[in-house]
Structure formats: C-alpha cells, structure tokens
Amino acid sequence: MRIGRTGFGTNLKRRLLGLSAAALVLPLTAGIAGTAVAGAAPIAHRAPSGGFEEVMVPSSMGPIKVQIQWAARGGNAALYLLDGLRARDDRNAWTFETNALDQYRNDNVTLVMPVGGQSSFYSDWMAPSNFNGQKSTYKWETFLTKELPDYLETRGVSRNNNGVLGLSMGGSAALTLAAYHRDQFKFAGSLSGYLNISAPGMREAIRVAMLDAGRFNVDSMWGPPWSKAWLRNDPFVFAPQLKGLSLYVSSASGLPGEYDHPRAPIDYYNTANGMGLEALALVNTRSFQVRMATLGIPATYSFPSNGTHSWPYWSAELFKARNQILDALNAH
Structure with a gap:
C-alpha cells in the first residue's frame, strides 16, 4: 500500500x-x-469603413496596382472607375485629374480604380503588342471580372453589387464589361466613349490612336478589322445585352466650354485636339442612342451643349451620375 x-x-x-x-x-x-x-490573408468580412488604400493584386499580367477608397460605412457595393487611352502606370487619373474621391467620400460605395492598361480597352488581347516589345499579353477583362473581384471579396466587397464607369477608351470598355458580366455589374456608364466602332473610319482611327499612345498594335488586341472580336467589343452591336442595366451615357458637343481657357500655344493645340475627339465621341454616342431606342432599352443620356474631351467635364458628369449610381447599388 x-x-x-x-x-x-x-x-x-x-x-x-x-x-x-x-x-x-x-x-x-x-x-x-x-x-x-x-x-x-484577409478573410471575407465587412469592408473597411472609409479611407484610401493602394494594394497590389495578383494577375496573369503580374501584380496590378489598384487604388481604393473604401465605402464610408463599410457597405459591400463598389464602383469601378476606368481610365482613358493614355492610362499611366503610377496612378489612375480619376484620383488626381478629378474630385471623384471627394464626391463619394461620404457615400457607402467603394471606389475601385485600377492603375495601368494604356491603350488596352480593358480587354483580353490575343497576343502581346509586337510594335513596342510588350512582354506579356494584356488580360484586363479577366483581371477586372475574376482576379480583382476575387481579391475584393476578401475585403468585404460583393461580387454582384458593382457598377463600372469610364471615359473615352474606358467608356466603351465599361459597357462591354457590364454586357458580358451581368452577374457582376448593375450599373454601367460611358463618358465620351466610342460606342459605334464598326462605323466607317472608326477602326482605322483606333489603330492610329493606339500607335500614338504607346505604339500599340491594334491587331494584337482584336485581330484584323474583319475579326469577330471587333464585333464582340462594339457597344452598337452588343446593345441588346445591356437590357435591364442602369445606364448613364454622356458626350458633349466638342465646342469649348467653361473649363477651356487656352493661353499658350500648347493649350490651343490641346483644346483643338479635344474638340475633335469629343465631336467624334458625340457622333458615336448619338448613333448608339438611336440603336438603343430602336431596341426599347432605356438609359440616362447627357449631352452638354459645350465641352471638350477633357477631365473637368468628365468629373462633372460623374457627379451628375452619382444619385443614379447609388440608387442602382443601394449604396446611399
């Protein structure tokens, strides 16, 4: 014992x-x-409440910088803002050419502003551009509709409660993305976009513009002018697929307006260039409006009597579209 x-x-x-x-x-x-x-890695949760952040998001093109202003009250809605043909590699121009951040700072919607994509039309290209030694193939549609939403979902942003708006190149791209990804986007907006790229002379004009903006070869994007890829990316052609979306479409006349004050010779050159580009966008947008009317598809149209192809006018149009965007995304 x-x-x-x-x-x-x-x-x-x-x-x-x-x-x-x-x-x-x-x-x-x-x-x-x-x-x-x-x-x-972040787990899916409520989005941060307000604040600005820059993140690097993995993609097949390599890491892509994305500038983000979070929804003021942690809501799950997002508005993608797309840049123009001369998109820079350091910042999305919506963050410094406009007051977009201030416009939406108190709203319950996250602003998503991808950086880069010069001359890309935010499209999935067929091959790298062979005129400028591009290393990888643009895959912007894949990034904006799969890789970026995958990341944003981990930060509390819904995959299904989004809007997309762009200017010029980004205008037609916004409608394209929304048309083919209806599960993702509830709103689409085009400001001074080229919405009838099958019109006579448009494909040639795009070719010249892309050569001027980075020496990009348009054939690497959608193939030769007779390729079906051109039709897939033409808003005038795929217009029926926009039915049921909340749409905001704008283009000014091309006549100088309140934000045009040229003084130096370069200012006069830029103003003249902006007049021509906006006049062309207006013709395209009016054609698109007629097409949509024949289909019985409603949209909000804005055709200011004055305005050139320049940022102050696009900033003003973004503000005009604000209530419609917030309504579509239930983000007031």
Whole structure:
C-alpha cells in the first residue's frame, strides 16, 4: 500500500506540475496564434469603413496596382472607375485629374480604380503588342471580372453589387464589361466613349490612336478589322445585352466650354485636339442612342451643349451620375 501511495503521490505531483506548465504556456501560444491569424490573408468580412488604400493584386499580367477608397460605412457595393487611352502606370487619373474621391467620400460605395492598361480597352488581347516589345499579353477583362473581384471579396466587397464607369477608351470598355458580366455589374456608364466602332473610319482611327499612345498594335488586341472580336467589343452591336442595366451615357458637343481657357500655344493645340475627339465621341454616342431606342432599352443620356474631351467635364458628369449610381447599388 505504501508503494502504491508513493506512486500515486508522485503521479499527482507530476500532473499538477504539467498543468502549471500548461497554464504558463497557453497564453504565450495564444499570443503567437493570434499574430499568425492577423498576418494571414484577409478573410471575407465587412469592408473597411472609409479611407484610401493602394494594394497590389495578383494577375496573369503580374501584380496590378489598384487604388481604393473604401465605402464610408463599410457597405459591400463598389464602383469601378476606368481610365482613358493614355492610362499611366503610377496612378489612375480619376484620383488626381478629378474630385471623384471627394464626391463619394461620404457615400457607402467603394471606389475601385485600377492603375495601368494604356491603350488596352480593358480587354483580353490575343497576343502581346509586337510594335513596342510588350512582354506579356494584356488580360484586363479577366483581371477586372475574376482576379480583382476575387481579391475584393476578401475585403468585404460583393461580387454582384458593382457598377463600372469610364471615359473615352474606358467608356466603351465599361459597357462591354457590364454586357458580358451581368452577374457582376448593375450599373454601367460611358463618358465620351466610342460606342459605334464598326462605323466607317472608326477602326482605322483606333489603330492610329493606339500607335500614338504607346505604339500599340491594334491587331494584337482584336485581330484584323474583319475579326469577330471587333464585333464582340462594339457597344452598337452588343446593345441588346445591356437590357435591364442602369445606364448613364454622356458626350458633349466638342465646342469649348467653361473649363477651356487656352493661353499658350500648347493649350490651343490641346483644346483643338479635344474638340475633335469629343465631336467624334458625340457622333458615336448619338448613333448608339438611336440603336438603343430602336431596341426599347432605356438609359440616362447627357449631352452638354459645350465641352471638350477633357477631365473637368468628365468629373462633372460623374457627379451628375452619382444619385443614379447609388440608387442602382443601394449604396446611399
């Protein structure tokens, strides 16, 4: 019996010592585990409430910078803002050429502004451009409709409650993305977009413009002018697929307006260039309006009597579209 009691007492002491050690170790391990979880990839949750952030999002083209202003109250809606033909690699022009961030700072919608994509039309290209030594093939449609939403979902942004709006190149691209990805977008907006690219001379004009903006070869994008890819990306052609979307479509006359104040020779050149580009956008947009009317598809149209192809006018149009966007995304 003594031996048994001695063995029992020894075992009890060992157990108590073991429990004491465990009690000391558990807080330490809990702290380590908490740090690991915090440092891991974000788990789907409510979006941050307000604030501005720049993130690098993985893609088949390599990491893509995306500038984000989070919804003021952590809502799940997002508005993608697309750049123009001369999109820069450091910043999306909506962040510095306009007051878009201020316009939507108190609204419950996240502004998503991808950086880069010069002359891309935010499309999936067939091959790298062979005129300028492009290393990888543009895959912007895949990025904007799969890879970027995958990331944003981990930050609390819905895959199904989004709008997309762009200017010029980004205008036709916004309608294209919304037409073919109806599960993602509830709103689409085009400001001074080229919405009838099958019209006479348009494909040639796009070819020249892309050569001027980065020496990009349009044949690497959608193939030769008779390729079906051109028709797939022409809003005038795929217009029936826009039925049921909330749409905002705008183009000014091309006549100088309140934001045009040329002084130096370069200013006069830029103003003249902006007049021509906007006049061409107006012809395209009016043709698109007629096409939509024949299909019985409603849209909100804005045709200011004055305005050139320049950022101050697009900033003003974004503000005009604001209530419609917030209504479509239930993001007031």
